[in-house]
Every structure is written in structure tokens, then in C-alpha cells.
Amino acid sequence: MKLHSPVRLLLAALLVLGASLALLTWSPNRLLTGQGLGLGSLQTAWAAWLWLPALPLLAGPWLPERRVLQWLQLLAAVLLSSVLLAVAGQEALLRSGGEDSLVRVSFGGGFWLLQLACWLQLSEQLRVLADSVPRRSAVVLAALLPHAWLLLDGRLDALSLLKEYDNHGETFGQALQQHLQLVGFSLLPALGIGTALGVLAFRRQGVRALLFPVLNVVQTIPSIALFGLLIGPLAWLGKQLPGWGIAGVGMAPALLALTLYSLLPMTRGTLAGLAQVPVAVRDAARGIGLSPWQIFWRVELPLALPVFLGGVRVTAVQAVGLAEVAALIGAGGFGAIMFQGLSSSALDLVLLGVIPVVALAVSVDTAFKILISCLRRGQHD
Amino acid sequence: MIEIRHVNKSFQGQQAIHDLNLTLPAGELSVLIGSSGSGKSTTLKMLNRLIEPDSGSILLAGEDIRRQSPDSLRRRIGYAIQSVGLFPHWTVEQNIAAVPQLLKWPKSRIQDRVTELLTLLQLPPAQYRQRYPHQLSGGQQQRVGVARALAADPDVLLMDEPFGALDPITRHTLQQELIRIQALSGKTIVLVTHDIDEALLLGQHIVLMEHGRIAQQGKAQDLLLHPASDFVRHFVGQSDTGIRLLGLGKVGERVRQGQASGEPIRADRNLREALSLFVTRQVTCLPVVDEHGQASGVLHFNDLLGAAA
Numbered sequence: 001m002k003l004h005s006p007v008r009l010l011l012a013a014l015l016v017l018g019a020s021l022a023l024l025t026w027s028p029n030r031l032l033t034g035q036g037l038g039l040g041s042l043q044t045a046w047a048a049w050l051w052l053p054a055l056p057l058l059a060g061p062w063l064p065e066r067r068v069l070q071w072l073q074l075l076a077a078v079l080l081s082s083v084l085l086a087v088a089g090q091e092a093l094l095r096s097g098g099e100d101s102l103v104r105v106s107f108g109g110g111f112w113l114l115q116l117a118c119w120l121q122l123s124e125q126l127r128v129l130a131d132s133v134p135r136r137s138a139v140v141l142a143a144l145l146p147h148a149w150l151l152l153d154g155r156l157d158a159l160s161l162l163k164e165y166d167n168h169g170e171t172f173g174q175a176l177q178q179h180l181q182l183v184g185f186s187l188l189p190a191l192g193i194g195t196a197l198g199v200l201a202f203r204r205q206g207v208r209a210l211l212f213p214v215l216n217v218v219q220t221i222p223s224i225a226l227f228g229l230l231i232g233p234l235a236w237l238g239k240q241l242p243g244w245g246i247a248g249v250g251m252a253p254a255l256l257a258l259t260l261y262s263l264l265p266m267t268r269g270t271l272a273g274l275a276q277v278p279v280a281v282r283d284a285a286r287g288i289g290l291s292p293w294q295i296f297w298r299v300e301l302p303l304a305l306p307v308f309l310g311g312v313r314v315t316a317v318q319a320v321g322l323a324e325v326a327a328l329i330g331a332g333g334f335g336a337i338m339f340q341g342l343s344s345s346a347l348d349l350v351l352l353g354v355i356p357v358v359a360l361a362v363s364v365d366t367a368f369k370i371l372i373s374c375l376r377r378g379q380h381d
Numbered sequence: 382m383i384e385i386r387h388v389n390k391s392f393q394g395q396q397a398i399h400d401l402n403l404t405l406p407a408g409e410l411s412v413l414i415g416s417s418g419s420g421k422s423t424t425l426k427m428l429n430r431l432i433e434p435d436s437g438s439i440l441l442a443g444e445d446i447r448r449q450s451p452d453s454l455r456r457r458i459g460y461a462i463q464s465v466g467l468f469p470h471w472t473v474e475q476n477i478a479a480v481p482q483l484l485k486w487p488k489s490r491i492q493d494r495v496t497e498l499l500t501l502l503q504l505p506p507a508q509y510r511q512r513y514p515h516q517l518s519g520g521q522q523q524r525v526g527v528a529r530a531l532a533a534d535p536d537v538l539l540m541d542e543p544f545g546a547l548d549p550i551t552r553h554t555l556q557q558e559l560i561r562i563q564a565l566s567g568k569t570i571v572l573v574t575h576d577i578d579e580a581l582l583l584g585q586h587i588v589l590m591e592h593g594r595i596a597q598q599g600k601a602q603d604l605l606l607h608p609a610s611d612f613v614r615h616f617v618g619q620s621d622t623g624i625r626l627l628g629l630g631k632v633g634e635r636v637r638q639g640q641a642s643g644e645p646i647r648a649d650r651n652l653r654e655a656l657s658l659f660v661t662r663q664v665t666c667l668p669v670v671d672e673h674g675q676a677s678g679v680l681h682f683n684d685l686l687g688a689a690a
Contacts, residue, residue, distance in 0.1 A: 284466025287431060287539075288480050288529065289455030302470050 018113030190262030198270020269311010273304030459530030
């Protein structure tokens with residue numbers, strides 16, 4: 001038989017490797033290291049159904065490039081991913097025993113590897129099947145529907161991760177709110193200042209030469225160090241201006257640091273956007289009598305917008321990630337949950353603080369990609 | 382009429398234009414020609430205040446151009462450049478409508494004007510008005526560029542090497558069209574080029590510039606037959622002068638009674654093309670037809686010599 005796709009061979013190998021590792025781990029309580037549960041030792045009766053979607057994926061490397069077969073493999077990947085999650089939920093229910101039991105069933109290495117293989121498979125098939133960002137995102141959203149249903153229907157409640165969520169439900173909601181605040185309130189000023197700096201840097205060579213070294217240095221300061229550096233001056237400022245809510249730790253220094261970090265990608269995105277407007281277009285605009293203001297609003301801004309939004313996208317994704325560390329100086333957010341998990345060596349609590357951030361970052365990234373791609377299509381280039 | 386009086390301009394201490402005095406006649410196509418650094422583009426850009434002179438004055442229809450703001454002046458003067466510079470995010474129609482919109486023309490008038498201009502530049506309006514620049518060939522883009530420059534019906538049209546980036550065939554077509562449009566509209570056109578053949582073909586008034594000064598100005602024949610200096614003689618092409626002179630005359634001007642065999646040449650072709658035919662066919666006499674294909678006589682090889690006007 002002819003090998004059609006080395007990439008899919010790699011993914012099939014990943015699948016085999018994942019199947020050979022422990023799918024779940026079982027431990028008598030949340031702090032003890034668990035013992036692995038392989039695919040062979042599952043108690044869930046219908047776990048054998050996993051083979052059904054796995055087969056086309058294992059045969060994938062040798063299947064010819066036909067649209068029907070590609071859709072079939074995509075469907076199999078989605079199916080495998082969701083059945084895997086359902087099996088994990090069911091197995092946890094069978095093995096945890098009762099509401100008050102301290103037993104914890106968590107995801108094992110095999111589960112993560114198999115999920116990874118499934119989603120890589122999905123993106124590999126999407127690469128050929130869907131050519132536009134909005135269409136791709138729609139398929140991915142549809143692929144997430146079974147997972148969402150499993151989660152909302154309570155079929156995963158017995159898993160350790162969901163138990164952690166149950167125990168920290170209130171903190172979780174608060175963390176989400178704080179995290180969004182951190183991202184939103186650092187992005188807004190960065191958007192304003194960064195855009196202004198970008199326009200200024202574009203207009204004046206001198207500003208550009210001075211600005212970027214400074215912003216580059218800010219960007220290279222490790223986030224923890226920057227948070228630390230700001231404690232001193234802000235604490236002093238807080239003393240000078242009581243009642244303004246400024247302090248060395250908490251929301252204020254975190255917002256300030258995140259804003260500083262956001263300035264470089266914002267400024268660079270604005271500058272790059274303006275710089276790629278063709279010189280001829282700008283010259284012609286001036287030559288036919290558009291005023292500088294009209295050139296900016298009617299020509300430069302719309303032409304720079306896709307690249308500019310690319311800068312906003314990078315900035316936003318970066319802010320979502322960096323806000324995680326802000327918990328160290330008491331700004332809250334999902335980082336607080338993660339650090340609590342780390343300090344009590346509860347791995348599932350760490351995951352509870354990390355997974356939402358990953359999801360948030362991916363959603364922000366996708367939302368901007370869709371927006372930019374629609375914009376580009378609107379501009380017909 | 383455009384009058385340039387005692388204009389000087391320096392860039393970073395380098396004098397680009399030296400005390401320039403120049404009158405460009407109204408209703409004619411004037412060509413500014415010279416090698417790079419001769420100041421031809423600078424001169425053109427001073428006419429719509431893209432570059433401001435250091436001293437001297439420029440009059441447009443008797444009025445100093447500094448009495449208007451640069452933006453409103455530019456809206457009265459068409460401007461087309463080599464790189465075209467169409468707005469990539471606007472349709473052909475929106476591009477052409479740019480200046481009329483700035484001048485706040487009513488919508489219906491703008492629409493009619495776009496239709497008129499697309500027709501004039503031989504781009505069928507129904508087919509082209511909703512297209513985007515990237516869907517057009519280089520030649521079509523420059524047609525739209527010229528249409529945009531003509532949109533608000535300016536008295537003066539400035540063109541900065543408008544056909545420089547086009548392939549020879551497209552360039553030739555657009556040159557012919559410019560002659561046609563100029564004859565039709567009677568606009569004052571100032572065109573910058575470094576291509577002497579383009580200058581001889583298009584220029585009713587040719588201004589040859591060197592180092593920010595005028596080396597010679599006048600009609601094509603003046604420059605070819607009576608070059609004012611060695612520089613001019615060299616620039617218009619010493620060895621090709623005779624050929625270029627032939628390019629200025631038409632077959633119809635030298636036709637005689639008579640009959641000859643072979644493929645005929647049209648009376649509106651230039652004598653340079655006729656010479657080429659004589660040589661390639663190895664004949665001394667060519668039959669001539671008018672634009673309707675009716676025989677109108679013959680052209681003898683010896684009659685080419687009468688070409689010097």
C-alpha cells in the first residue's frame with residue numbers, strides 16, 4: 001500500500017503511543033500521587049467504542065487524498081476526542097464512589113497525548129478542507145459542541161478537575177472577572193498610547209530611533225522582575241496620594257506592568273501598519289488634493305487596519321498570558337488559582353487555573369483572526 | 382497658461398532649479414524632458430505645490446498659485462504619476478470619484494462623470510466601475526489613474542512619467558490615447574519624461590532641461606534640426622536624428638499620383654514606418670491608401686528626403 005501522508009503517519013504513531021500510556025490516574029485523595037489506569041484496565045463497558053473512530057485515523061496515512069475520506073478522518077478525530085472525554089468522565093464516576101469520597105480520578109499522560117493527536121489531526125484535515133479563517137473556526141466550534149455538552153450535562157463531574165472547580169466555584173468566578181479586568185484595563189490605555197506612539201514614530205524618524213530601544217528593554221525585563229520593580233515606587237506613590245487606591249501590590253502595579261508590556265507590540269503594530277501603505281498611494285492622495293487629515297482617515301487608516309489589528313491581537317494574547325503571573329503580586333486572576341495549586345501540589349487545581357487561560361487566549365486569538373480576515377476580504381486583497 | 386518666473390529651489394544646499402523662467406502655453410501638451418537630476422520632476426511638482434520654490438513665483442491663468450491653499454489648488458489640477466497610486470481599498474468608481482467627492486459634487490453628477498471618463502479611456506463602464514485596482518492590468522490601472530486625474534475637469538493636467546512603468550505596446554497605445562484626449566478636450570497638459578521618443582511623439586512644446594536650467598525649448602523639429610548646444614544634439618540622439626525627423630512626418634504629406642504593387646501603407650502612418658517598409662521589402666515605391674482603404678497614390682523612396690520641414 002502506498003503511503004500518502006507522512007504527517008498523518010506521525011499522528012497515527014502519536015495515537016499508538018498515547019494508547020500505550022495511562023489514560024487516567026487514580027489516587028485515594030487529592031494530594032497523593034495516583035496509579036495509572038491504562039486502556040486495558042477500564043471498567044467502562046463501552047470503552048471499546050473508542051476503536052471505531054480510532055480505526056480511520058490509524059489507517060489515515062495510507063488513505064488517498066479524497067474529500068470524503070478527509071471529512072471522514074476529521075469526523076473520526078472529533079468523535080475520538082469526545083468519546084475519550086466521555087469515557088474519562090464515566091470511568092471517574094465508576095471508580096470514585098459516592099459524593100463524600102476523597103478518591104480522585106485525573107487525566108493521565110495517555111489522555112493528553114490522545115487529545116493532542118485528535119486536535120492535530122483536526123487541524124491537519126482543516127488545512128485542506130476549509131480555506132478561510134471563519135470557516136475553520138466554525139468547524140472547530142462545532143467540534144467542541146460534544147465536549148461542551150458533556151461538561152454542562154454533568155457527565156464529567158466525577159473527575160478531579162471538576163471536583164476542584166466545585167470546591168473553588170466562587171474563587172473561579174472571581175478569578176475570571178479579575179483576569180478579564182486585568183486584560184481589559186491594561187489593553188485600553190495601551191491601545192491609546194501605543195497607537196499614538198506608533199503614529200508619532202511613523203511621522204518622525206527621531207522618535208522612532210529613541211522609542212524602540214526603550215520599549216525593547218521594557219519587553220526584555222522578566223515579568224516577575226517588573227512587578228517587583230514597581231512595588232517600591234508605587235508604594236511610595238500610594239503614600240503620597242492616599243485615597244487613590246494606589247499600592248505597591250494588587251491591581252495597580254499589575255495594570256501598569258501589563259500596560260508597559262503591551263506598548264511594544266501595539267506601537268510596532270501601528271508603525272508596521274502605516275509603513276506598509278504604499279508610498280505611491282500616499283503621494284497620489286496628496287497630489288490630488290486630500291488634506292493630511294483626509295489622507296490619514298480615508299487612506300492610511302483603512303489600509304493599515306489589518307496589520308494594526310494583528311498588533312492588537314498579539315498584544316491581547318500576550319496580556320492574557322502575562323496576567324496569569326500578576327497573581328504573584330496579589331492582583332488575582334486565574335494565576336491565583338494556579339499558584340494555590342502549585343503551593344499545595346494539587347495538579348488538578350493548577351490545571352483549573354491554566355486551562356481557562358489557554359481557552360481565553362485561543363478565543364481572543366481566533367476572534368481577532370476572524371475579524372482581520374473579514375476585513376481583508378472586505379478590502380479585496 | 383502657466384508662467385514660471387525666476388524660480389529657484391535647493392535641496393540640502395544643492396541647487397536643483399536655477400532662476401527658471403518658463404511659459405507653458407494653454408491648451409497644449411508640453412513635455413518636460415531631461416535626464417534624472419535635471420529638475421524636470423521638481424519643476425512639475427512646484428506647479429501643484431507638492432514642492433514649494435525658495436524664491437520666484439508661479440502663475441496659473443495669471444494668478445499666483447500661492448494665493449490658494451495647496452489642497453484646493455491640487456483639486457483644480459489633475460495629477461497622474463508613474464506608480465499610479467490608485468487607492469487599493471476603493472473600487473475604480475470610488476477612485477475616479479475621489480476629487481469630485483472632495484469638491485462635494487452631487488452624487489448623480491459624479492456617477493455620470495465616471496461613466497463619461499471610463500468611456501473616454503475605453504474601459505466599458507458596466508464592466509469596470511465596480512472592480513478593484515488589483516483586478517486590473519498595469520495599463521488599465523494607468524487608464525484609471527488618468528481618469529482620476531481628469532475627474533473634476535481640471536484646466537491643467539500634470540503627468541509625472543505616466544507611462545514609464547508600462548510595456549512598450551501598452552505604452553504606445555496609451556500615448557496615442559493621450560494625444561486623442563488632448564485633442565478632444567483641449568486641456569493644458571504638462572508631462573515629464575526621460576524618453577526622447579515619447580517627448581517627440583507627444584510634445585507640442587518640448588522643454589529640455591539640464592542641471593536645473595532650460596537647455597532648449599520649442600517644437601520637436603527645432604530640437605532635432607537646430608540643437609542649441611552639444612548637450613541638446615547628444616540628448617536628441619546624434620545618429621538617430623534623421624530617423625526621428627521622419628517620425629514627425631506623415632505618409633499622407635508626401636503622396637504622389639501613381640500606382641504600385643504590393644501591400645499598401647496607410648496615409649496616417651508616419652514616415653519612419655514607411656522607411657522601415659522600404660528597407661524590409663527592398664522596394665523604392667509603396668502604394669498608399671487612406672483610412673478607409675481607398676487607394677490614394679504612391680510614396681517614393683526619394684520623397685522621404687523632403688521630410689525636413
